Amino acid sequence: MRSSLRFLIPLALASLSIKSVAAHELGPHVHGVASLQVAVDGNILTLDFSGPLDNLLGFEHAPRDDKQKAAVKNMVETLHHTDGVFAPSPAANCTSVSVKLESSVLEAKLTSSNDGHADIDGEYVFRCGHPENLHGLELKLFDSFHNLHQVEAQVAGPHTQTAARLSPAQRNLSW
Numbered sequence: 001m002r003s004s005l006r007f008l009i010p011l012a013l014a015s016l017s018i019k020s021v022a023a024h025e026l027g028p029h030v031h032g033v034a035s036l037q038v039a040v041d042g043n044i045l046t047l048d049f050s051g052p053l054d055n056l057l058g059f060e061h062a063p064r065d066d067k068q069k070a071a072v073k074n075m076v077e078t079l080h081h082t083d084g085v086f087a088p089s090p091a092a093n094c095t096s097v098s099v100k101l102e103s104s105v106l107e108a109k110l111t112s113s114n115d116g117h118a119d120i121d122g123e124y125v126f127r128c129g130h131p132e133n134l135h136g137l138e139l140k141l142f143d144s145f146h147n148l149h150q151v152e153a154q155v156a157g158p159h160t161q162t163a164a165r166l167s168p169a170q171r172n173l174s175w
């Protein structure tokens with residue numbers, strides 16, 4: 001078990017690409033709260049998700065045992081399975097183009113004794129066959145990540161600028 005996990009985690013991490021954090025407008029690091037920037041540009045939908053790692057993992061230090069290593073791996077797999085994370089308007093026929101995750105826990109920058117805080121950022125890009133039908137997004141990730149209680153969302157598109165506070169009880173963002 002131990003050796004197979006050691007083998008699998010680098011494989012999962014190898015598929016991640018690193019992106020700049022400069023564009024992220026992180027608010028205060030509040031556990032349970034995350035931000036989501038939604039950009040609609042033609043047939044391309046880009047989602048930038050950002051918040052405390054605790055929201056998705058339950059801890060913010062390097063994994064200390066096999067159980068925590070498995071939790072990291074499970075989080076990465078869950079976040080890459082876009083159908084269970086973000087669901088654009090079905091009629092828009094959007095398909096996932098790329099998922100990029102960035103967190104110090106994924107880059108082995110955290111130490112197991114780290115008692116500070118850490119964040120995770122995810123960039124999701126979709127291409128939509130019928131962008132004229134794209135009017136919203138369901139945040140299905142509330143189903144998988146029960147430490148996540150609130151998402152501050154902002155939407156920027158050619159004809160729309162809106163903001164909304166989403167939660168497990170109000171998981172649909174409309175524009």
Ligand SMILES: [Zn+2]
Nearest residue numbers: 052060117118
């Ligand atoms: Zn924290």
